[in-house]
Amino acid sequence: MPITLSVIKADIGGYVGHSSIHPALIEKAQEMLDKARSQGTLVDFHVTHVGDDLELIMTHEFGENNEGIHKLAWDVFLAGTEVARKLKLYGAGQDLLSDSFAGNVRGMGPGVAEMEIEERPSEPVIVFMADKTSAGAWNLPLYKMFADPFNTAGLVIAESMHRGFAFEIQDVREHKKIVLNAPEETYDLLMFMGAPGRYAVKRVSSRMSGETAAVSSTERLSQIAGRYVGKDDPVLVVRCQGNFPAVGEVLEPFTTPFLVEGWMRGSHQGPLMPCALRDANPSRFDGPPRVVSAGFQLAEGKLVGPRDMFDDPSFDAAREQANTVANYMRSHGPFEPHRLPLEELEYTTMPAIMERLKGRWVAV
Numbered sequence: 001m002p003i004t005l006s007v008i009k010a011d012i013g014g015y016v017g018h019s020s021i022h023p024a025l026i027e028k029a030q031e032m033l034d035k036a037r038s039q040g041t042l043v044d045f046h047v048t049h050v051g052d053d054l055e056l057i058m059t060h061e062f063g064e065n066n067e068g069i070h071k072l073a074w075d076v077f078l079a080g081t082e083v084a085r086k087l088k089l090y091g092a093g094q095d096l097l098s099d100s101f102a103g104n105v106r107g108m109g110p111g112v113a114e115m116e117i118e119e120r121p122s123e124p125v126i127v128f129m130a131d132k133t134s135a136g137a138w139n140l141p142l143y144k145m146f147a148d149p150f151n152t153a154g155l156v157i158a159e160s161m162h163r164g165f166a167f168e169i170q171d172v173r174e175h176k177k178i179v180l181n182a183p184e185e186t187y188d189l190l191m192f193m194g195a196p197g198r199y200a201v202k203r204v205s206s207r208m209s210g211e212t213a214a215v216s217s218t219e220r221l222s223q224i225a226g227r228y229v230g231k232d233d234p235v236l237v238v239r240c241q242g243n244f245p246a247v248g249e250v251l252e253p254f255t256t257p258f259l260v261e262g263w264m265r266g267s268h269q270g271p272l273m274p275c276a277l278r279d280a281n282p283s284r285f286d287g288p289p290r291v292v293s294a295g296f297q298l299a300e301g302k303l304v305g306p307r308d309m310f311d312d313p314s315f316d317a318a319r320e321q322a323n324t325v326a327n328y329m330r331s332h333g334p335f336e337p338h339r340l341p342l343e344e345l346e347y348t349t350m351p352a353i354m355e356r357l358k359g360r361w362v363a364v
């Protein structure tokens with residue numbers, strides 16, 4: 001029986017401000033998913049958070065895009081929003097962009113990453129979750145994991161990976177997708193992956209077996225809402241070992257705290273800091289952006305775990321570098337490239353300023 005791993009997430013209220021989540025929201029979600037597990041809807045689940053984003057990690061036997069599973073997640077977010085309203089948490093219901101559920105949470109605000117798999121004799125998976133950044137943040141680490149032999153030794157020395165991986169790239173503006181193959185199309189691939197504001201990797205598969213290796217959430221909140229409501233704060237699920245990169249190869253890209261868009265008001269470039277789950281409370285200028293990773297071994301759909309994969313001193317140097325880069329980027333204040341370019345800016349007073357000053361512009 002194939003098993004589906006569904007990670008569905010939303011910001012339904014921050015505590016304090018956008019920095020973290022109140023334990024009552026986690027408890028509410030656990031209570032509801034526990035009920036769904038005892039009724040047989042879910043095989044297993046784990047609830048966690050990164051910053052102000054509530055993360056529902058679920059396993060079940062109903063496949064991807066299943067209405068019942070999506071409705072369950074939606075109901076958890078609605079019930080959590082009620083709790084958030086009572087506590088007057090910040091931005092209660094922030095990512096719920098629709099009043100009524102219509103079969104699928106895609107396009108309604110929550111982020112979704114799902115994969116239906118045939119569980120292997122041993123199935124290590126890592127769920128990455130980020131806060132204060134956007135959907136394209138996974139492009140760079142996915143390229144390194146699945147296409148860069150300087151990161152992933154297995155691409156060169158493991159028979160099972162030598163044929164490379166296929167990348168499904170979504171154009172998040174035009175709502176189109178294309179599949180490109182590494183290694184022979186890497187220069188084309190990088191043209192798109194290197195522009196993460198517009199192109200985001202949705203799925204990576206093994207070219208040898210066709211199996212799904214990774215899936216991410218690519219929902220662009222501002223595109224759905226037509227205005228700034230919060231950052232996408234995306235998730236990524238990666239299978240490890242065997243035909244896929246080893247656990248250490250999957251974690252390796254995060255030893256560089258590369259720059260992503262997000263941070264304060266979703267409008268700045270800043271370093272993505274890998275941190276332990278307990279440290280996923282971005283507070284400095286509402287950041288810097290965070291990524292956490294929860295590792296599991298699947299056993300007949302049971303989530304054995306999580307292991308907190310970045311809770312390891314070998315990521316201390318990345319965290320230190322992230323703080324140094326954060327200071328450097330912050331020193332630019334309201335100047336680009338710390339502030340996002342005008343066309344990417346999530347928040348903007350520009351139209352109002354232009355209107356007020358329109359009579360004062362003169363030809364040069």
Ligand code: 13P
Pocket residue numbers: 241242243244245246247248
């Ligand atoms: P696999 O061959 O199972 O991927 O093991 C390799 C390994 O773990 C080395 O890091």
Ligand code: 13P
Pocket residue numbers: 011018051052094131132229230231232233263264265266286
């Ligand atoms: P979130 O997207 O995490 O809610 O953050 C929004 C924000 O504007 C932080 O400054």
Ligand code: MG
Pocket residue numbers: 011013014017018052091094230
């Ligand atoms: Mg928020």
Ligand code: MG
Pocket residue numbers: 011051052053131132230231233
């Ligand atoms: Mg958030």
